[in-house]
Each structure stands twice: as C-alpha cells, then as structure tokens.
Amino acid sequence: MVPEQSWEETWDVIVVGAGYAGLVAAIAAHDIGARVVVLEKMPDPGGISICSAGGLRIADDADVALAYLQATNAGTTPDAVLRALAEGMVRLPVQIETLAQVNGAVVGRRLSPGNYPFPGHDRLGFVYVDDIPGFEPAQAYPQVRGSPAGARLFKVLEDNVRVRGVPVRVSTPVRRLIAASDRRVRGVLAEMPGGMVRLHARRGVVLACGGFEGAPTVQRQFWPAHPVLPAAFRGNTGDGLRMAQALGADLWHMWHFHGSYGFRHPDPAYPFGIRTKRVPDWLPGHGPPPDVKLPWILLDQHGRRFMNEYDPYLQDTGARPFDRYDPERQAHRSLPAWLVADDIGRRLYPFGRPTWHERGIGYEWSADNSAEIAYGLLRIADSVEALAAGLQVAPAVLAETLAHWNHACDAGHDPVYARPPTSMLPIRTPPYVYAEIWPVVSNTQGGPVHDAQQRILDVDGHPIPRLYAAGELGSAFGHLYLSGGNLAECFIGGTLAGRNAGAAR
Numbered sequence: 001m002v003p004e005q006s007w008e009e010t011w012d013v014i015v016v017g018a019g020y021a022g023l024v025a026a027i028a029a030h031d032i033g034a035r036v037v038v039l040e041k042m043p044d045p046g047g048i049s050i051c052s053a054g055g056l057r058i059a060d061d062a063d064v065a066l067a068y069l070q071a072t073n074a075g076t077t078p079d080a081v082l083r084a085l086a087e088g089m090v091r092l093p094v095q096i097e098t099l100a101q102v103n104g105a106v107v108g109r110r111l112s113p114g115n116y117p118f119p120g121h122d123r124l125g126f127v128y129v130d131d132i133p134g135f136e137p138a139q140a141y142p143q144v145r146g147s148p149a150g151a152r153l154f155k156v157l158e159d160n161v162r163v164r165g166v167p168v169r170v171s172t173p174v175r176r177l178i179a180a181s182d183r184r185v186r187g188v189l190a191e192m193p194g195g196m197v198r199l200h201a202r203r204g205v206v207l208a209c210g211g212f213e214g215a216p217t218v219q220r221q222f223w224p225a226h227p228v229l230p231a232a233f234r235g236n237t238g239d240g241l242r243m244a245q246a247l248g249a250d251l252w253h254m255w256h257f258h259g260s261y262g263f264r265h266p267d268p269a270y271p272f273g274i275r276t277k278r279v280p281d282w283l284p285g286h287g288p289p290p291d292v293k294l295p296w297i298l299l300d301q302h303g304r305r306f307m308n309e310y311d312p313y314l315q316d317t318g319a320r321p322f323d324r325y326d327p328e329r330q331a332h333r334s335l336p337a338w339l340v341a342d343d344i345g346r347r348l349y350p351f352g353r354p355t356w357h358e359r360g361i362g363y364e365w366s367a368d369n370s371a372e373i374a375y376g377l378l379r380i381a382d383s384v385e386a387l388a389a390g391l392q393v394a395p396a397v398l399a400e401t402l403a404h405w406n407h408a409c410d411a412g413h414d415p416v417y418a419r420p421p422t423s424m425l426p427i428r429t430p431p432y433v434y435a436e437i438w439p440v441v442s443n444t445q446g447g448p449v450h451d452a453q454q455r456i457l458d459v460d461g462h463p464i465p466r467l468y469a470a471g472e473l474g475s476a477f478g479h480l481y482l483s484g485g486n487l488a489e490c491f492i493g494g495t496l497a498g499r500n501a502g503a504a505r
C-alpha cells in the first residue's frame with residue numbers, strides 16, 4: 001500500500017489523455033460529483049480527435065445496431081460490450097445535443113448506411129456538429145489540419161470542460177500507474193515541468209491515452225507490414241498499453257488498425273503519411289457514385305497490380321494488401337508500392353490530402369499536383385520504358401500490366417481485382433506520373449481488453465480494480481471497422497468509464 005502522505009495531489013478521478021474520450025470521461029465523472037483532473041502529454045490537447053472527420057455513428061434501435069456490430073466484429077468482441085455500444089449509439093444524438101448547448105453549436109443528423117451490407121446497415125446514421133457561431137477552426141487550432149467538423153466537436157467538449165472548471169494539464173505525460181499490492185489502482189506518476197509528481201486518484205483512473213499510431217516499435221511486433229506511416233499525430237505511443245500491461249491487462253485487436261495507403265514526404269522532417277484523396281465509400285453490390293474517378297493504379301515491386309485500389313471502404317481495408325510477403329525475394333511484395341497515373345489523370349485533382357496535429361508541422365498539397373512534381377514527391381516519365389526504369393521493373397512486365405489495365409478500362413470490367421468500372425481511367429497519355437506508396441495508419445484499434453463497463457480486464461478476465469479504458473485504447477472493433485465507430489466509442493465508452501470511475505469506492 002502506498003502511504004497517503006506521499007501524494008503530492010489528491011483527486012477523485014484522474015483521466016489520462018485529452019482527446020475526445022478523455023474529455024468525455026472527465027465531464028461524466030465531474031457530473032456525478034467527482035473532482036477530476038485531465039493529464040495530457042502533448043503541449044496541446046486534442047490528440048487525433050481534433051483532426052478527425054467528426055462523424056459519430058448513431059442508430060435508431062439498439063437491437064438492430066447490435067446485429068450490425070456483431071457481424072462487423074465477427075466474434076472478436078463479447079456481445080455485452082457490443083450491446084453497451086449499440087445502446088449508446090441510440091442515445092448519442094441527445095448526448096451531443098445536450099453538450100452542444102454550451103456554445104450554441106448546431107448539431108445535424110444524417111441517415112447513412114453502415115459500410116457493409118450486414119443486417120441493420122440501413123438503419124444507421126451519423127451525427128455531426130455542423131456549426132458553432134463565431135468559431136473558426138483554423139484560427140482556434142492553427143496546429144491542426146483536419147476536418148472542421150472534428151475541430152468543432154472538440155471545441156464543444158473543450159467548452160464543456162472549461163465551464164465545469166475541470167483542469168486539463170498539458171505537457172504532463174503520465175509515466176506509470178501506482179497500485180496497491182492487491183493491484184487496486186491508487187494513482188499515477190506524472191512528469192510535470194518541475195519533475196515527477198505522484199497524484200492520488202481516490203476513486204479511479206481512466207486511460208484515454210490513445211493507441212500506438214506513433215509507436216513503430218510496437219507496430220513492428222503486431223503488424224506484418226513495416227513501416228506503416230502515421231496519418232496525423234505522433235503523441236499516441238502505446239503508453240496506455242504498457243501501463244495497463246504492467247498490472248496484468250489482457251490485450252485484444254492488436255493487429256487491427258484503421259488505415260489505407262498514401263505518400264511519404266521526401267523531406268524526412270515531415271513525419272506523417274499523406275493519405276490519397278478521400279473518395280466516397282461505397283456499399284458492396286452498389287458501387288460508388290458514377291462520376292467519381294480514381295486515376296491511378298498501384299503496382300507491386302514486380303510492376304504488377306496487387307489490389308483493388310478503390311475498395312468499398314478504403315480507409316478500413318486499403319492497407320491490408322500491403323501485408324503480403326514475398327518469400328522468394330525475402331521482402332514484402334508491395335513495400336513500397338508504386339502509384340502510376342498518366343497526364344490526364346494527374347490533372348483531375350490533388351492526389352494527396354495531408355492531415356496533421358503538431359505545432360510547426362504542415363504541408364499544403366498543390367491543386368494540380370505540380371508542386372509535388374517539381375520537388376520529386378511525384379515523379380515523371382516520358383515513356384513506358386522510362387517509367388519501367390523509374391520503377392525498377394522489367395519493361396515487358398510493365399507494358400503488359402498497362403495493356404491489361406487499359407483493356408479493362410475499355411471493356412468496363414476489371415477481371416482481376418474488380419475495381420468499380422466507373423472509377424477506372426486508362427493510363428495512356430504521357431508523361432506518366434509515379435510515386436512510392438506506403439500503408440498509412442489513421443488510428444489503431446488494439447489495446448487492453450475491457451468489459452461493458454469499460455473496466456480493464458486482466459488475463460483471467462477479472463477487472464483490475466479502479467482502472468478504466470476509453471476511446472481507441474482497446475477499441476471494440478476487431479474485424480471490420482464501422483465508419484464513425486471510433487468517435488461513437490469515445491463518447492459512449494468515455495461516458496461509462498468516467499461515470500463508473502467517479503462512482504467507484
């Protein structure tokens with residue numbers, strides 16, 4: 001047992017991490033009467049959350065939502081956990097509307113099917129913060145480039161935390177949990193500007209400190225492909241995994257991340273993968289809107305296509321084909337892959353769409369891709385032979401790949417990877433454009449196992465007393481992702497974690 005007098009500070013609930021999940025947990029704990037503090041490692045709050053697209057998944061019927069979640073998780077998550085999520089999805093619109101009252105934010109609901117045609121997919125939707133009077137995301141958060149809707153959602157939470165007087169301490173990484181000999185969590189050891197400080201949590205600790213997008217060494221142990229570039233934020237380095245593991249936590253879903261593919265900036269000082277332009281998701285069996293073109297194909301290290309470049313939900317499964325290992329070459333077959341387009345395709349729209357949350361970092365992609373060509377992020381080849389030389393593949397193989405592709409475009413049918421026909425454009429008009437392509441992680445799903453009350457479980461399935469998880473640290477998604485599901489989890493799991501921690505005795 002840690003002696004009481006050794007604490008520098010005492011709180012009821014300590015929340016680790018100031019993204020959506022952490023702030024929601026703090027609000028929930030405060031609202032049942034707990035004294036709460038939020039500790040944030042980075043100089044600014046917001047984590048990945050602040051640059052998200054801001055869409056939260058909602059449902060009109062918990063049983064229907066549960067059926068969808070069961071199918072999308074394929075037995076990787078207990079029904080009790082999924083039911084808590086499904087029920088929360090029904091309550092979520094009212095929860096957001098209530099929080100929005102703090103600053104007059106305008107909340108909008110839209111019907112939008114789930115990403116896959118599982119039972120219940122047509123009964124799901126999104127809720128967004130559509131407007132906040134007088135609020136300009138780019139001015140309020142100059143260190144962030146993402147979607148304004150994500151920033152607005154964060155502003156709603158920030159204002160709710162502020163009016164409640166809950167302190168959010170930035171540049172304060174939590175280094176470890178402090179527990180009694182029976183593993184009952186008693187507090188945290190945090191690094192503050194003046195040194196290490198021991199903070200006592202009388203009721204509980206909520207770990208809302210994100211996943212491991214910024215931890216290549218952790219990724220290396222769980223993911224087949226390496227490197228996988230982070231899309232926006234370097235603060236999530238798996239700290240919550242290690243802290244929970246130190247108390248015996250079990251882990252789940254470590255292989256699963258939300259990610260697609262994108263560019264690596266040639267300047268090593270730019271740390272983020274740049275995801276390709278976000279094209280609309282589409283429901284299998286229906287296809288994308290007919291006017292949406294994707295002007296590139298992706299080639300492996302042999303100069304052959306290896307995937308459908310426009311999967312139904314590219315941000316979910318788009319990174320998976322990069323896992324394939326080539327035992328003959330003792331290397332991954334598509335690491336890096338090559339994006340190839342022609343001059344007509346190059347002029348359609350910006351190929352890259354950078355996002356970031358970090359002070360002093362930023363990159364604006366040019367409207368016609370010309371700046372990227374000028375300094376070599378995109379490269380140019382005047383002929384198929386020159387393209388083969390640039391890709392370092394056999395010219396005959398490349399010529400065959402392009403001939404097959406152009407024939408498929410003319411026929412309106414991709415017999416190998418089933419690219420949506422309306423998205424296909426031939427690649428015939430030089431100069432050709434090409435670039436290295438890598439898998440990109442938006443956010444991870446893996447982490448400590450939790451139950452329906454967000455209590456972190458040990459390897460025998462027992463709750464570790466007074467320790468809770470919220471947000472993407474140990475997400476419920478372990479098979480296919482549901483767009484908007486992570487934000488829904490931040491709010492639903494954050495509320496449960498905050499309330500349960502605040503009520504613990």
Ligand SMILES: Cc1cc2nc3c(=O)[nH]c(=O)nc-3n(C[C@H](O)[C@H](O)[C@H](O)COP(=O)(O)OP(=O)(O)OC[C@H]3O[C@@H](n4cnc5c(N)ncnc54)[C@H](O)[C@@H]3O)c2cc1C
Nearest residue numbers: 017019021041047048049053174209235471472484486487
């Ligand atoms: C570009 C982009 C768009 C997205 N759009 C959507 C969307 O529209 N809908 C959706 O559902 N999902 C979306 N996602 C995913 C979603 O944003 C995240 O899963 C979610 O925001 C995670 O929230 P969080 O609070 O768990 O983590 P974060 O917001 O990342 O917060 C974790 C915080 O913990 C801090 N931290 C880490 N370690 C410590 C430590 N040791 N001590 C103290 N603090 C620590 C971090 O610095 C960070 O601020 C998107 C992701 C990206 C990258």
